[in-house]
Amino acid sequence: MNQVIETMLNHRSVRNFQDRALSKEQIEQIVMSAQAASTSSFIQAYSIIGVTDQSKKDKLAEVVGNQPYVANNGHFFVFCADLHRHAIIAEMEKNDVLPSLESTEKFMVSLIDAALAAQNAAVAAESMDLGICYIGGIRNNLEEVQRILKTPEHVIPVFGMAVGYPEKINDKKPRLPLDHVYMENEYQQDEVVFKKQLEDYNKIISEYYKERTGGKREDTWTGQIGQMLEKKSRMYMKEFVQKQKMDLR
Amino acid sequence: MNQVIETMLNHRSVRNFQDRALSKEQIEQIVMSAQAASTSSFIQAYSIIGVTDQSKKDKLAEVVGNQPYVANNGHFFVFCADLHRHAIIAEMEKNDVLPSLESTEKFMVSLIDAALAAQNAAVAAESMDLGICYIGGIRNNLEEVQRILKTPEHVIPVFGMAVGYPEKINDKKPRLPLDHVYMENEYQQDEVVFKKQLEDYNKIISEYYKERTGGKREDTWTGQIGQMLEKKSRMYMKEFVQKQKMDLR
Known part of the structure; x- marks a missing residue:
């Protein structure tokens, strides 16, 4: 390997950073x-906003739900799905776009472009022995994030990324079994096998939580995910996205 | 570095592969x-389908528009935004999800999850001296791709990835200027600067195409992108996505 x-x-997410800024070179x-x-x-349909202004970082930490690592880190990036420059291009080139x-389709393209760029950023940071944490919580209130970062129409801030020198290293979370996520030639059609894989994974996750909490936490993955998905979170998203004139047709 | x-x-996209399959270990x-x-x-909201059946690969190459590298490569992956297992989980756990x-919101999460996973896959492959090419062209006809791969409801095949031993290495394409894509504290508000950056980039891209084609190709980036976006491509996507019961509300 x-x-x-x-x-x-x-990789593991880092949520405790030393008080030490990244260098310009990093x-x-x-x-x-x-x-x-x-x-x-x-198409290059994304932008990256680095947030260095502490008052803006503090405001973003509030949006996310008072997560201190959004305010305190080595650098904070916000990755945006961005078709704004393409609208400007249409003006320049007189195309009806x-x-x-x-x-x-283009909404999907911009989300995917932003995510591909972000994952390279994450790997680059980790290769320099920095820690990272994706911050989906900025989607709790994109109206507010938009005010803070002054993003125009055709732009959606999709997630943040806190980067910095790790203060504390968490354990690695075990992923779904490889043969559950990876299939060959067609989608796994056998629901009995499918559920068995999920149950096997539940045992691994239960063990993981037990070990981390000295036996206190008894969660399974399916239990945790079922409960999380029952909550109707960020249901304003469709309206926000369409107000940004994306995903309209 | x-x-x-x-x-x-x-990184550069590779579209010509040797006739040599990846190993199971790779x-x-x-x-x-x-x-x-x-x-x-x-949430782990993605799945990966490896396509080894040559007749399926040939069919996918057709969907994409007869791109031989979709049929001929070391391995072909399809990355899917996948909330199907989460619907099964809701049955198992009796949650109303x-x-x-x-x-x-969850449509976005699944697209982002699939893209983050894919980019790690791309970097892993390239670190083994393999070449890769993302194949967004599978979105030309997702109804057909769904038939080929038998993907259920709540799943969208978002892109393919051809991987293999490179036969021919292309030049690296210059990206947008760093200070156009990366901003600090707020979105670039000065449209004059914004357009100047695009014009500077146009010069770089024109030079790149000229060099590659012995002076034949005269394209600018904004010219190329403006024309591309004028084409109404994959306008069936909203209907398809909603038929898969995603992005509904």
Whole structure:
């Protein structure tokens, strides 16, 4: 197993950072790595906002639900699905692009582009022995995030990423069994096998939580996920996205 | 600059592969790397289908528009945004999850999860000196892809990835200027600066195409993107996604 794969397999989210800022060079290497990721038909439909203004970081930490690692870290990035520059291009080039630009397809493209870039950024940071944590919690209130970051129409801040020197290293969370996530030639059709895999995984996760909490936490994965999904969270999203003129048709 | 970052900065899409299959071990390392990526609230909302059946690969190559590298490669992966297992979990755990599961928010989560996993897979493959190419072209006809791969409701095949031993190495495509994609504290508000950055980039891209084609191709980036976006491509997507019971509310 090579060093690149080892870096990726060693990933865990870090939520406690030392009070030490990233250098300009580190930030540039992270952003350059992000930019080197693939992009759908060369569209480059994302932007990255680095937040260094402490008052803005504090406000973002509030949106997320008072997570101190959003305010206190080595650097805070926000990754945006971004079709704004493409709307400007249409003005420059006198192309009629809005029917296509505001489609579900292009909404998907911009989300995927932002995520591909972000994952390269994450791997780059971890390769420098920095820790990272994705912050989906910025989607708790994108109206507010939009005010803080002044993002225009055709842009959606999709997640943040806190990066920094780890203060505390968490355990690695075991993933779903490989043969549950990875199938060959067609989707797993046998529901009995499918459920058996989930139950096997539940045992692994129960054991993991028990060990971490000295026997206190008894959770299974399916229990945890079922409960989480029962909560109707961020149900304003469709309205927000469409107000940004994305996913319209 | 470390080896991990070098691997990522060295990325280019490969579209010509040697006739040599990946080993089981290589495939496993790629999938394990994909699984190690971050996932929103531990939801793991994606699946990966490896396509080894040549007749299926040939059919997928047709969907994409007769791209030979979809049929001929070392391995072909399809990454799916997947909330199907979460619907099964709701049955197992007797949770009422559909209002949340079928929301725009969870649609976004599943797309992002699939993309984060895929980018780790891409970096893993490239770290083993394999080449990769993302295949967004499977979205040309997802009805057909769904028939080929037998994906159920709450699942959307989002892109393929051809992986293999490179036969031919392309040049690296220059990306947008770093300070165009990366901003600090707020979105770039000055449209004059914004357009200037795009024009500067146009010069770089024109030069790149000229060099590659011995002076024949005269394209700019904004010209190419404006024309591409004028085409109303994959406008069936919203209907397809909603038929899969995603992005409904």
